[in-house]
Amino acid sequence: MKITKISLEPPYLIYLGDVPDMHHAKTGAGVAYWRPENCIGQMRLPDCPVDLDLPEMTVQGAKDAGVNTIIVGVAPKGGQIPKNWIPQLAKLAAAGFDIAAGLHTKLSDTAELVTAANESGARLIDVRMPPADLPIADGRPRTGKRILTVGTDCAVGKKYSALALHRELQRRGVKASFRASGQTGIMIAGEGLPIDSVVADFISGAAEILSPDNDDDHWDVIEGQGSLLNPSYAGVSLGLLHGSQPDAIILCHDVERVETEGVVGHYPTPELDEVIDDALRMARRTNPKCFCAGVSVNTSSLSDFDRDNYLSKLQSELGLPCVDPLAIGMSPIANFLLKYAS
Amino acid sequence: MKITKISLEPPYLIYLGDVPDMHHAKTGAGVAYWRPENCIGQMRLPDCPVDLDLPEMTVQGAKDAGVNTIIVGVAPKGGQIPKNWIPQLAKLAAAGFDIAAGLHTKLSDTAELVTAANESGARLIDVRMPPADLPIADGRPRTGKRILTVGTDCAVGKKYSALALHRELQRRGVKASFRASGQTGIMIAGEGLPIDSVVADFISGAAEILSPDNDDDHWDVIEGQGSLLNPSYAGVSLGLLHGSQPDAIILCHDVERVETEGVVGHYPTPELDEVIDDALRMARRTNPKCFCAGVSVNTSSLSDFDRDNYLSKLQSELGLPCVDPLAIGMSPIANFLLKYAS
Numbered sequence: 207m208k209i210t211k212i213s214l215e216p217p218y219l220i221y222l223g224d225v226p227d228m229h230h231a232k233t234g235a236g237v238a239y240w241r242p243e244n245c246i247g248q249m250r251l252p253d254c255p256v257d258l259d260l261p262e263m264t265v266q267g268a269k270d271a272g273v274n275t276i277i278v279g280v281a282p283k284g285g286q287i288p289k290n291w292i293p294q295l296a297k298l299a300a301a302g303f304d305i306a307a308g309l310h311t312k313l314s315d316t317a318e319l320v321t322a323a324n325e326s327g328a329r330l331i332d333v334r335m336p337p338a339d340l341p342i343a344d345g346r347p348r349t350g351k352r353i354l355t356v357g358t359d360c361a362v363g364k365k366y367s368a369l370a371l372h373r374e375l376q377r378r379g380v381k382a383s384f385r386a387s388g389q390t391g392i393m394i395a396g397e398g399l400p401i402d403s404v405v406a407d408f409i410s411g412a413a414e415i416l417s418p419d420n421d422d423d424h425w426d427v428i429e430g431q432g433s434l435l436n437p438s439y440a441g442v443s444l445g446l447l448h449g450s451q452p453d454a455i456i457l458c459h460d461v462e463r464v465e466t467e468g469v470v471g472h473y474p475t476p477e478l479d480e481v482i483d484d485a486l487r488m489a490r491r492t493n494p495k496c497f498c499a500g501v502s503v504n505t506s507s508l509s510d511f512d513r514d515n516y517l518s519k520l521q522s523e524l525g526l527p528c529v530d531p532l533a534i535g536m537s538p539i540a541n542f543l544l545k546y547a548s
Numbered sequence: 549m550k551i552t553k554i555s556l557e558p559p560y561l562i563y564l565g566d567v568p569d570m571h572h573a574k575t576g577a578g579v580a581y582w583r584p585e586n587c588i589g590q591m592r593l594p595d596c597p598v599d600l601d602l603p604e605m606t607v608q609g610a611k612d613a614g615v616n617t618i619i620v621g622v623a624p625k626g627g628q629i630p631k632n633w634i635p636q637l638a639k640l641a642a643a644g645f646d647i648a649a650g651l652h653t654k655l656s657d658t659a660e661l662v663t664a665a666n667e668s669g670a671r672l673i674d675v676r677m678p679p680a681d682l683p684i685a686d687g688r689p690r691t692g693k694r695i696l697t698v699g700t701d702c703a704v705g706k707k708y709s710a711l712a713l714h715r716e717l718q719r720r721g722v723k724a725s726f727r728a729s730g731q732t733g734i735m736i737a738g739e740g741l742p743i744d745s746v747v748a749d750f751i752s753g754a755a756e757i758l759s760p761d762n763d764d765d766h767w768d769v770i771e772g773q774g775s776l777l778n779p780s781y782a783g784v785s786l787g788l789l790h791g792s793q794p795d796a797i798i799l800c801h802d803v804e805r806v807e808t809e810g811v812v813g814h815y816p817t818p819e820l821d822e823v824i825d826d827a828l829r830m831a832r833r834t835n836p837k838c839f840c841a842g843v844s845v846n847t848s849s850l851s852d853f854d855r856d857n858y859l860s861k862l863q864s865e866l867g868l869p870c871v872d873p874l875a876i877g878m879s880p881i882a883n884f885l886l887k888y889a890s
Contacts, residue, residue, distance in 0.1 A: 342780050342781075342810070343779055343780040343811075344779075344780070344810070344811050344812045345779035345780065345808075345811035345812060345813050345815055346811075346812040346813050347813050401748065402747075402748050402749040403747060403748065403749070404747070404748050405744075405745060405746070405747060405748070406743065406744050406745065406746050406747070406748050406751050406783060406784045406787065407744040407745070407780075407781065407784060409748050409783040409784075410779060410780055410781070410782065410783060411780070434786070434830070435833050437685055437687035437752060437790045437791070437833060437834050438684050438685040438686070438687065438749075438752055438753070439684075439749065439752070440752065440786050440787060440790050440830075440833075441748060441751040441752060441783040441784060441785075441786045441787025441788075441790070442748045442749065442751075442783060442787075443783075443786075444776070444782050444783045444785075444786040445748065445782060445783025445784075446783075448779045448782050448783070449779070466687075468684070468686070469685075469686050469687035469688075470686045470687060470688040471687050471688050471689050473687055473833075476833075484829065484830075487826065488776075488782075488826075491777050491779060491782075491815075491818075492779050
């Protein structure tokens with residue numbers, strides 16, 4: 207079956223409009239941080255307070271520099287494209303640049319952009335839109351190796367940890383691909399599948415497509431979504447877990463997260479060993495050899511002293527490498543993974 | 549938030565077209581079997597070999613009898629509406645009858661039907677189409693009691709068992725509603741939500757909508773989907789489990805099912821106690837009191853003698869009432885449920 211996966215062509219120009227602060231420019235900042243080699247410029251409206259320290263470009267400047275794709279690297283309030291951004295974006299589309307965005311309003315629902323893109327042949331790429339014709343998962347064991355990040359909750363570092371492990375494996379010369387399952391991840395990787403946007407019946411099928419057969423010594427590092435214990439999104443997490451057939455998982459956590467976000471009622475953040483147990487039980491349905499390769503914790507709220515105490519205590523409790531991916535890096539987890547993966 | 553749930557208005561006329569056999573008329577047969585009081589006629593093309601033993605009706609006859617909704621009670625090959633059915637269906641729409649179907653091709657994508665329905669004011673109801681504006685689940689504990697059927701696999705009697713338990717509770721004067729999560733169930737109940745057709749992020753949110761707050765002594769009997777251990781559909785099952793917040797589950801199984809259906813590779817049907825364990829662990833995230841009220845097994849392939857042996861052995865192993873819902877009925881499970889639900 208032929209599935210048209212989302213695919214962006216670098217180099218990129220990051221479009222920021224007049225986004226009010228860095229928090230709303232997370233996507234653009236993430237692409238610039240993780241893929242600096244792909245980001246050759248930024249474009250902003252006058253008075254935009256956010257600056258990614260990339261060369262400022264005009265439409266002509268972007269042409270001259272060889273830009274292929276404009277990344278709308280922002281999450282404006284309400285997910286709409288602000289009206290005052292449209293003239294500039296339409297000019298870019300008219301000049302033949304592909305435009306990629308992950309907003310609630312589709313680029314392809316914005317008439318000015320569609321007209322401009324049709325005339326120039328540019329593509330309007332909505333990274334929240336899953337491809338049509340996804341298959342139902344068939345559970346066939348695939349070749350190659352896979353590791354998936356799972357979490358105690360949403361927004362606890364699953365994407366960051368996967369990207370950091372991917373970088374660490376590449377640094378060591380291990381064949382590896384980062385597999386993006388969410389919109390920011392897709393912008394960073396330049397491809398992927400927005401797993402939470404597919405129709406429920408096709409979650410695991412999409413996950414199977416996301417990490418296809420590969421060389422026996424190749425690792426897919428798959429970006430996880432949600433948490434098996436998050437009452438809002440656990441279905442996405444389980445479908446992704448089954449379809450990923452992971453050889454290993456990494457548990458991600460944030461020390462500040464004491465309650466599950468976005469829910470009403472009593473939902474304490476689950477114990478870390480409980481999440482590992484549940485994830486491994488479930489994962490072993492499609493890959494009986496799955497093991498946990500470590501725990502990646504956001505400890506940015508702790509002092510260096512408290513962080514070291516916390517991580518060494520956790521490490522002795524769980525018998526697994528426990529790191530902060532920013533402060534310590536993923537090297538201990540990569541060591542453990544490569545030692546124990548058969 | 550106002551969510552427009554699917555809702556069908558009885559009485560019904562079951563439309564069979566020229567469906568080749570009873571297997572392809574399962575939906576119509578199910579509605580006639582479980583809701584005989586709502587089914588007052590059938591309409592067929594000449595030479596249709598399937599007969600539900602309902603009064604044969606013409607368009608005028610259906611008018612005179614007070615029919616409100618035409619149930620297209622079939623699953624034709626490929627999920628398309630056969631061309632030779634359209635004139636008759638268009639006549640029914642023109643006469644003002646609502647038409648409900650659960651086909652892959654939407655009724656609302658068939659121009660002749662849309663024209664006819666627009667003129668008469670009839671509704672074209674595609675029961676596979678989830679409502680727009682479903683919420684993300686918020687996990688708020690709801691009032692009232694809930695029981696959900698879970699399975700060792702797809703198609704092992706989850707709908708049948710839920711309907712049979714619902715009937716048994718009603719027979720005893722217990723306040724109860726059957727909550728349909730799939731297309732045939734929705735046709736039978738006249739309302740519900742096609743949980744496997746919603747976007748992945750909204751599975752649990754849809755499940756929360758499906759069984760809203762209710763009286764403390766009211767039971768929602770919720771039709772399960774898939775299985776937590778089915779590699780194709782487990783995400784749907786987990787999202788439905790979390791959002792249902794069940795006080796109790798019933799495990800459904802088919803003795804003939806030794807391997808998971810529709811997958812490639814080694815997927816033996818899981819052990820029954822394993823499925824119960826997994827379902828309870830997961831269910832207790834949103835309802836800490838959840839327990840298993842029994843096991844409902846399709847034993848139609850066994851002799852009476854073998855069935856009795858099988859069920860009594862299972863019952864002593866699991867310490868739970870184990871029944872065949874057709875041969876024995878749901879009374880033992882209803883007893884257990886009402887005794888132990890607090």
